[in-house]
Amino acid sequence: MRALTFHGTRDVRVDNVADPTLQHPQDILLRVTATAICGSDLHLYRGKVPGLKDGDILGHEFMGIVEEVGPGVTRLRPGDRVVVPFVIACGACFFCERNLFAACETTNDGRGAILNKKDLRPGAAMFGYTHLYGGVPGGQAEYVRVPMANTGPLPIPDALTDAQVLFLSDILPTGYQAVLNAEVQPGSSLAIFGAGPVGLMAAACARLKGAERIFMVDHHDDRLRFAADTYGVEPIHFDKVDDPARAIIEATQFRGVDASIDAVGFEAKGSTVETVLTTLKLEGSSGEALRQAIAATRRGGIVSVPGVYAGFIHAFLFGDAFDKGLQFRMGQTHVQRFMPELLEHIGNGALRPEVIVSHQLSLDDAARGYEMFDKKIDGCRKIVLTPGRAT
Structure with a gap:
């Protein structure tokens, strides 16, 4: 074959x-x-x-x-x-x-x-x-x-x-599990980091669950346009907006969103230092998307991570997560659990x-x-x- x-x-x-x-x-x-x-x-x-x-x-x-x-x-x-x-x-x-x-x-x-x-x-x-x-x-x-x-x-x-x-x-169950982990419900605000297939499926499922406001962060114009046209997201282009998390906080009465979804994972575009550390195998993953998700989420909120990570990450900012009382939910998708409902x-x-x-x-x-x-x-x-x- x-x-x-x-x-x-x-x-x-x-x-x-x-x-x-x-x-x-x-x-x-x-x-x-x-x-x-x-x-x-x-x-x-x-x-x-x-x-x-x-x-x-x-x-x-x-x-x-x-x-x-x-x-x-x-x-x-x-x-x-x-x-x-x-x-x-x-x-x-x-x-x-x-x-x-x-x-x-x-x-x-x-x-x-x-x-x-x-x-x-x-x-x-x-x-x-x-x-x-x-x-x-x-x-x-x-x-x-x-x-x-x-x-x-x-x-x-x-x-x-x-x-x-x-x-x-x-990708559909993965986006759906991410949204369930984020406890999206009618009226929720959500930030999705990554406008790739999983991020797009997360946006679709968030609308299904009644999300009121969805911010989507990426640097591909065509993907952001598609997401805005198809799912009504508010696009943020991170090559044009220096600090997407700051923009999200400013747009949410300086609180942040109820939950963030990191649909990028370990190959997020990070700093020069992170690129060097990863190349030298001194770091397993770029933590840029995860740091942005922590920063953009309100106190008591949830960071949901369907994006794949491996190894260790410097500058995780665990103290910020503790101070804000954040919950983290993540992992591979339990696909069989969700397939019948999504069908x-x-x-x-x-x-x-x-x-x-x-x-x-x-x-x-x-x-x-x-x-x-x-x-x-x-x-x-x-x-x-x-x-x-x-x-």
């Missing part, structure tokens, strides 16, 4: 690889009908996350048609059309029983990314990601093996298109995640798609890839 494979920093290629096969009673084989390039894929593409090997198949946002099922699969049958969550969870461990699917302690044979790990079990395996999270082949391919199919894949009604439901695999919102028209798609390419053009997404060429917001057997 054809699949997008990793060969080093900024070197991904569509290769001919072996077709996947069933390996476990709860496996299914899926013929992929749509897949997407995610911001988390760019962390891998840029060489920012260790644990990838040459030839690894990338991609964790995908959906398709069930081709084969293992003997232990009870929820699906060949011909079913499903969306697959990027988190692989068993459904029966201590954490899965508490709906904390991203913490599943049985699916990941890697060590996880925690530095001060001790004997802690790693979190759940993920599709198409580093071997720290299991090295499970991903879905930017014509076919993919899906483990734990009794817990993950969600059947999709024929009335909904692939474009409408594809993002149930990751209902898509079905009734309350959510339209497909509007953020800016480009649709064939799988054979995936390498070009990565370059476009990385460099934001041609106003690139979100790329959907359509696989198909080469003839």
